[in-house]
Amino acid sequence: MxxxxxxxxxxxxxxxxxxxxxxxxxxxxxxxxxxxxxxxxxxxxxxxxxxxxxxxxxxxxxxxxxxxxxxxxxxxxxxxxxxxxxxxxxxxxxxxxxxxxxxxxxxxxxxxxxxxxxxxxxxxxxxxxxxxxxxxxxxxxxxxxxxxxxxxxxTSGAGLHKRGYRLDQGEAPLKETLAAALVYISKWNPNRPFADPFCGSGTIALEAAMIGQNMAPGYNRDFISEEWPWIKSSIWNDVRMEVEDVANYDQPLQIFGSDIDHRMVEIAQSNAREAGFADLVSFKQMQVTDFTTTLSDGVMIGNPPYGERIGEKETIEKMVQDMGKMMNKYPTWSVYMLSSMENFEELYGKRATKKRKLFNGFIKTDYYQFWGKKS
Incomplete structure (x- = not known):
């Protein structure tokens, strides 16, 4: 070699x-x-x-x-x-x-x-x-x-964000690579419940599921270098077998996604089927303020709308305010939100434990991290 x-x-x-x-x-x-x-x-x-x-x-x-x-x-x-x-x-x-x-x-x-x-x-x-x-x-x-x-x-061909499970998407989809980064930064582990109340086409929830079951993100796709004569097909076969060996398909997951748009929920469900998570990740149509849970120590990660269109800003600001009040009921839950709104903390009703600057495409955003209390 x-x-x-x-x-x-x-x-x-x-x-x-x-x-x-x-x-x-x-x-x-x-x-x-x-x-x-x-x-x-x-x-x-x-x-x-x-x-x-x-x-x-x-x-x-x-x-x-x-x-x-x-x-x-x-x-x-x-x-x-x-x-x-x-x-x-x-x-x-x-x-x-x-x-x-x-x-x-x-x-x-x-x-x-x-x-x-x-x-x-x-x-x-x-x-x-x-x-x-x-x-x-x-x-x-x-x-x-x-x-x-x-x-x-x-050596990749199509960008590595193309996992192969996204059959359809909404207008402003979050790249799978950024979605995986959001999960990594949250330090979520598969023993904790997980929710995305702005799930769109389901990307963050599905990336969490793959991390939770230790599944390689490239398991469902091809790469340009597979055609190269000097990388033997046996190498690819061996690596793929290793991927299969270390995947933990028996790991139970409590992953939940919801969205106000029923069409997006249907897309998320079909993407989950394609990724092999139809029975493990559940999606439902509802607005963020209807979120309820009896579980503790959860992680909520979301990419709420940024209010870039005329007339949307006030609606979204109210939604962030209401979300902040609602999550006060769940003090052991940690909340992580990606937003370009500079007054997000003020609207949410508290200071973030940490903030991290990230780019969603060309949009400059902050990843607001509100850590929950230890139960």
């Missing part, structure tokens, strides 16, 4: 959680903005794709070098041993980005990168003319930041 420099990409503010996930899987990490670096072989590529809940993608870092001119870029790309990764018939689309760099034309950088890789492969495989890109796909990215070019190959 070969050792590769790997990087797990993450949304801003979630890097430390991805680093914790990787450490729990046994890797040494180094964190940068939106990236967590680690080393691994072919088996680790399969393992991290299957297991990382909060990362966006797992990529191979093929090379990095200074590039202030197109000539430097061409020679730097050509010097990378692309034959280690790409077979002669590889399909390799190149995407790019450039930030605070002299080489700012992304289309030119992409074209030069592509040309340099073609030259390298033609030399290695002793080919004249065109390379037929009829084989497995290798998605390459050229990223230039402050005149340093970094070349990566995506």
């Amino acid at each position: 070969t050792k590769y420099q790997l990087v797990a990409t993450a949304a801003m503010g979630l890097e430390s959680i991805v680093a914790d996930e990787l450490k729990a899987l046994g890797y040494h990490t180094r964190t940068d903005n939106g990236k967590v670096y680690f080393e691994g072989d072919e088996r680790d590529i399969a393992k991290t794709n299957l297991w990382l809940r909060v990362a966006d993608r797992v990529k191979i870092v093929a090379g990095s070098f200074p590039a202030k001119t197109f000539e430097q870029l061409f020679e730097g790309v050509k010097a990378i041993e692309w034959e280690k990764y790409l077979p002669v018939d590889a399909e390799f689309p190149v995407t790019g980005k450039s930030v605070k760099s002299k080489l700012f034309s992304v289309p030119d950088c992409q074209a030069i990168t592509k040309k340099a890789i073609v030259e390298r492969l033609k030399g290695h495989y002793m080919r004249l003319g065109f390379l037929e890109e009829t084989g497995a796909k290798f998605k390459i990215e050229i990223s230039i930041l402050k005149d340093i070019a970094t070349l990566t190959i995506d």
